[in-house]
Amino acid sequence: METLIDMLQWPAMLVTLIAAWLVGSRNRLRRCAGFLCFILSNVLWIIWGWHSDAWALILLQVGLFVMNLRGTRKNAEPAEGDRRQAA
Template structure:
């Protein structure tokens, strides 16, 4: 299981990059999907951070998740 968690940082990085690409879209639907993708990356980073006891990373990802949730609501209102 430890090897799987160690490997998790690579999919987390790819999901984060994909989300960043989607956020740059002119279409609101894609931006919302980008924020949802960012939330998935936040969860992946938190899981990895718990395993490695990276408490600052966990705090950062939690705060970023809140901003991503806010981004979803801000996009739906435009």
């Protein structure tokens, strides 16, 4: 079990890279998927950090988790310019 948790850093890193790629998209749904991937990566990093006693990493991931929740919420609502065009 310990080896599995040690190896968790690799999928966490991969999910983080995919999330960064998606968040950079101009497509709102891809950006939202990117923030959801970031949230998954936050959880993976917290699990790995807990196992490795990496308390600063855990605190960083909690802060990033909150920002990613904000990003998900802001991407779920239409942009200011989109509201005017729809009216």
